[in-house]
Amino acid sequence: MAEIIYNISAIIALAGMIIALYRMVKGPSIADKAIALDVMTIISISLIVYIAAISQKIIYTDVALVYALISFIGVIAIARYLERGL
Template structure:
């Protein structure tokens, strides 16, 4: 089961990174980045379950909070009102 989950998550990361590399505009790259952070938040929780380590859950929570703030900052910067 774990290998199937890993395969889907690797494919998801692959397509998101591809869009980030190809994206014609800055916004496309930021959208890809936003998706990557959500995928890694879920991936960290799954990793914590596979390794049976509670600390990964805390890491994923803080990662989610920081990525939210980061994406909001980039959005404000795009608008020109930082």
């Protein structure tokens, strides 16, 4: 029972990721695309931890942690680039 609910919530989060992907492809300005990328990153962090839980490997949560760090630095880099160039 509980496993089924976990799987359903992963599917719902994945549907959100597809919607954000649509906005990222379509988005009129570059800031829209960056925001959609940010949301996709956050959803994928959640899904990485989900995969770590169902495959019973603690080491995968480190991947999520490093991914969160890199995505934060990436978004800051995009913002700085938009503001005054690299």
